[in-house]
Amino acid sequence: MIKIDPSPIQKITFLGEVFLLKRDDLLDKDFSGNKARKFYSLLTYNFKGIDTIISCGGVQSNAMYSLSVLAKIKNLKFIYYSDHVPKYLLKNPIGNYKYALKNGMILKIEKDFKIPHSKSSLFIPQGGAFNLAEDGIKILANELKHLRDIDIFLPSGTGTTALYLQKHLHQKVYTCACVGDKEYLKKQFFSLESNKAKHPTILTLDKKYHFGKLYKEFYDIWLKLKRETKIEFDLLYDPLGWITLLKNRQKMGKNVLYIHQGGVIGNESMIQRYKRKFDENS
Numbered sequence: 001m002i003k004i005d006p007s008p009i010q011k012i013t014f015l016g017e018v019f020l021l022k023r024d025d026l027l028d029k030d031f032s033g034n035k036a037r038k039f040y041s042l043l044t045y046n047f048k049g050i051d052t053i054i055s056c057g058g059v060q061s062n063a064m065y066s067l068s069v070l071a072k073i074k075n076l077k078f079i080y081y082s083d084h085v086p087k088y089l090l091k092n093p094i095g096n097y098k099y100a101l102k103n104g105m106i107l108k109i110e111k112d113f114k115i116p117h118s119k120s121s122l123f124i125p126q127g128g129a130f131n132l133a134e135d136g137i138k139i140l141a142n143e144l145k146h147l148r149d150i151d152i153f154l155p156s157g158t159g160t161t162a163l164y165l166q167k168h169l170h171q172k173v174y175t176c177a178c179v180g181d182k183e184y185l186k187k188q189f190f191s192l193e194s195n196k197a198k199h200p201t202i203l204t205l206d207k208k209y210h211f212g213k214l215y216k217e218f219y220d221i222w223l224k225l226k227r228e229t230k231i232e233f234d235l236l237y238d239p240l241g242w243i244t245l246l247k248n249r250q251k252m253g254k255n256v257l258y259i260h261q262g263g264v265i266g267n268e269s270m271i272q273r274y275k276r277k278f279d280e281n282s
């Protein structure tokens, strides 16, 4: 049985500035980061009459991997729908894809996936954007609410983590849109919480970045973070998170806490892609 203890908070210095860092990447080896928070309530969920978990999304998704761990622990079948598998992954299984298959995930490649309705299965929306995520994120909020004079920053995908954090915290929560744009993220917030006053504040950059694409400045800041802090951040969300935070630093208060939301297993495939593209001698 997985037990989720509070994750540590540590001080780091990056580019001459001190930040607090919430280490949700250290929650558990197999069930970590914000997916552990979002799927926390499923650890104690009453699966009576349910023998299958169904979800959908990309084949390198952190959510997919975390659900494969959950299904394994709970002795449930895990069916995952995706629209395609990149060739390089088929040839060389790696990262979340490899380990989710190892955990017994049944992968179905379908272009027009329709949400199945069956009494014996539980459907988890892509990326864990659902209201069952609130309980686990509330626990994260409880681990932060004692901090005074602090602003909180975390990068968003579906926005679920940032939204429920802001809902349960008196401190200000800042975020940025890594998937889609600001308008997409606002819509996501409204789909989970109609009261706009409880929404996080979205920070932006002038340049538009596409989710999952490789950018030299992403790889550079990720390497710099690793060199200066000795901590491995995620390569999909954290580079844009840190760039956005640093560019908008003056809009925030004196002290900032950054949430490390895990996702490091997914780096396996990202590092390979980045090395192939930007490291000359490898």
Ligand SMILES: *Cc1c(COP(=O)(O)O)cnc(C)c1O
Pocket: 033, 034, 035, 062, 063, 127, 155, 156, 157, 158, 159, 160, 161, 162, 234, 237, 238, 261, 262, 263, 264
């Ligand atoms: C899933 C994920 C996110 C995005 O979380 P949302 O709740 O969808 O906004 C950010 N960082 C990492 C490392 C993730 O795995």
